[in-house]
Amino acid sequence: MVELTDVVFFGPRTTSTVLLNPNSLNGSCRSPMVEFQASCYLYVHQSEDFVSAMEVCREFDGYLVEIQSSAEDTFLVSLINNVTAPGSNPDVWTGGNDMFSEGHWTWLNSGIKFTYTNWYPGNPSNSWGQENCMQLHFFGGVYKWNDRDCLHKTYFICESESSTDPGVIG
Template sequence: MVNNFSFLFSLFLAFAILPDKASSECPLGWHHYGMSCFFFSHEAYDWFVSQSSCRAHNARLAEVETKAQSDTLINLAKTNGPGQSYWLRGRDDVIEGVWMWASTDRAFNYTDWYPGQPDNSGGNENCLHLYAGFGLKWNDAICTYKNRFICEKEYSGDGSEVIG
């Protein structure tokens, strides 16, 4: 009986310490989804500093392109920082009401706005975030507000990083 237990325990330890391919595809602390790696900050900064922080990691603020991706990021946000809001890469500062991804100037092809949003309350809400007060649905906010943020970098599939 002891030998069986020792064997099974050794087998369990071997599997427990083997690197998990899914988690080793992205840098430590990043989460893999699709062809991207995502990082959830623990610090709160304005949109501009958040974008710079992502760039310092060869990444950018995250884009959300599908419902499945949105659901995954929301679940990760709830796990990584319950009750926190997170900056995304969207902005409408070039043409008010025309929301685009900041680095590509591509219009959104998927949205997850909270009902009644975006509303440009106060006439100066030009940056996109997942707002905790709205169940992590999209909201427009003043870019100088401090929120946590989500960085995204592409995953190449062969273990090397591709700058996103």
């Protein structure tokens, strides 16, 4: 189980450990999640393999991010750039995968096939026959999609649905 103090959130160019307060809302999202359109996002600056990252997201009532549009992709890249030290350009897990059928990319949580893509040219490549998980990867000055071995450890972004009615909390 992930302790709340284990989640490190990088604010604009600074580092701080965040204790998630279920009574604290950031718009329609629980702090420190960030709202965009109808979803909440948490950038987790903790290296995990794909399955472990998925489990951490579930502990926060979310799932690995599912990128449905160019606008969402641009937002996520901005989130990474705004909260990461200049020049570090980390890889970031998403929920994209082709674990169940090679070459048929779907989102892990919803099972929906990709309708929008932003692959780096030549990807997905399935190098060494083991790249079944999708990450945002920094190529030549921009983030693009890349397939990667699911055992690789990297940062990740969790997504959950935003709510205009937080219900009874606490």
